[in-house]
Amino acid sequence: MDERVREHAETLVDWSARIEAGDDVVMSVAEDAHDLGVAVAEALGERGANVTTLYGSDELSRAYLKGNERADWGFDSDPAVDRALFEAADAYLRLGGGRNTTATADVDRETRRAYAKARTGVREARMDTDWVSTVHPTRSLAQQAGMAYEEYRDFVYDAVCRDWEALADEMSQMKEVLDAGDEIRIVTERDDAPDTDVTMSIAGRTAVNSAASVAYDSHNLPSGEVFTAPYDATGEAFFDVPMTIDATRVRNVRLVFEEGEVVDFAAETGEEALASVLDTDPGARRLGELGIGMNRGIDRFTDSILFDEKMGDTIHLAVGRAYDACLPDGETENDSAVHVDMISDVSERSRLTVDGDVVQRNGRFWWEDGFES
């Protein structure tokens, strides 16, 4: 076994999920994530945890959804086993890495939406655990990234096997500014793309220093972003980084906000998939997240949100669900069955201001060399 698989597993179990003896862990292993599953299982055994392993197969999901669709059953909104499973779990480790990133492409969009809606309760129970999502580098993901398999493995391990403690310290500076701020404005004025000029409130919200550990309310490995839950957005935003929604490629999204809601939208390709997301429920038209990518170990876009949104020199906005960690106690808005991130490259002719102070210009932060306020 590649020694980096073991390092990945130990980072996941120890740094990210903080597993301790006696913890009840649910792990989900995708079709081709077997090797990482073996390394994680070994680490869990060594830590004295219990483990229940799910098979996270997109091909099985497709078959189930198609079968249900054919018989027109609809979906149980309170599936007893899944609820009991996650309610009893201390931690949930999702090991992605299937054989085909478009394995569910021929499932009716309405079916997928109905399934996602029906599983709101299960998702909530899962998110009440110390959950962490990661991926094992597979040939399918390499293909999606447009990379050779060996090259892609290097890419993944460069992003995952980092000095997380040092990055957490650096990112804490951005968290402090966002926590103290009331209003955030993002402006880009590139020649080759429509302008962005969007203003949002962040008053009363708490930013997450997403350092790839539940100890930081951070649930992705790799991570490396600071994010918060904005509201009352006004203005226009353009997202030039391509993404995949429900197996559909979506490019060059433009969103127009008024009083916190998306009132107009367009996409160069995949506009129908975007529309379907925005129509899921009322919360899907409001912002759930503003994130600032700060992981400079990620050096290119690979059509995987887990990596793309963490890349340095990017910011992203998500429509849909906000993370509880960003909200005041007891506050549940923005609630939604979806959470879809959209990314902008801010490496050139951009500025991010908090209450009028420029904190990032052309991708550089105020504490970095090359930043000019």
Added chain:
Amino acid sequence: MDERVREHAETLVDWSARIEAGDDVVMSVAEDAHDLGVAVAEALGERGANVTTLYGSDELSRAYLKGNERADWGFDSDPAVDRALFEAADAYLRLGGGRNTTATADVDRETRRAYAKARTGVREARMDTDWVSTVHPTRSLAQQAGMAYEEYRDFVYDAVCRDWEALADEMSQMKEVLDAGDEIRIVTERDDAPDTDVTMSIAGRTAVNSAASVAYDSHNLPSGEVFTAPYDATGEAFFDVPMTIDATRVRNVRLVFEEGEVVDFAAETGEEALASVLDTDPGARRLGELGIGMNRGIDRFTDSILFDEKMGDTIHLAVGRAYDACLPDGETENDSAVHVDMISDVSERSRLTVDGDVVQRNGRFWWEDGFES
């Protein structure tokens, strides 16, 4: 997809597990049972059931056990997630078919025994569901059977895709005799093997017409045996069909019974593995099952208990746990953490008598041509 995979899945879901709309189903998919998993998931979707899919990987189990063993933790006797999972389930479908039947060969026997003991409660919760165990034909199982892959697939589907209703009718004759009987005696007098002459009580016990369906208290697909839970065994029994216990090949087992207990034993190979089984707990020295193989679709031994014990012209005895279905209400003996079947070829010079009446001679039953009482 081979059309027989779909037939296998539908037999499992409809005939075996009797899945209905709204049922909460837990399915476990082994490493290489993916294709059967897809077909079963589709059938479950069509029936309107909920499904939670576990990854039944021996390689992950090995890694977990080795990790735990290295750190010397021991095992949690009440793992919360697994218990909650099976307590909430209506049915459990186990789809075997890994990549290496000896994948756990280097796990310490004590570790495996401790793990099996600790999981008694989980196993009981699982067996309280409508559980069914089957296998997808894999290269690893073909290899264990000493067969080509294509040949092995034919073998499996010949055993699985049968007229179960007709076989159930035939087997019901044997169940009636065993239910009415008090004492059963098995005698073999072959020139090439030690004699068997063992007598057991079956008074008050209920035989199971194991027709591969939970509607018959039968939990294997394929099945095709009639079994009961004998007690007070006396005599000697010889088992000439090789088997694998804890990844160890065990051949030519001889057991000596007195007052229901194994008081002496021997095996030509694998005696240590046999000893380990018998030492698990007091119940492991007593019989849990007498079974009479009646599936003539199975035409050879393949070193898989799921098939071997169902083959026509064989009988088997199991040490360890008895199935509740055979016991009077409230009776829990014979209780044990193990259940290990041992098989004899009774095609020649054998007789099975119930209260003195010969019901099977040289493999033929009293209702068959070629039987001479």
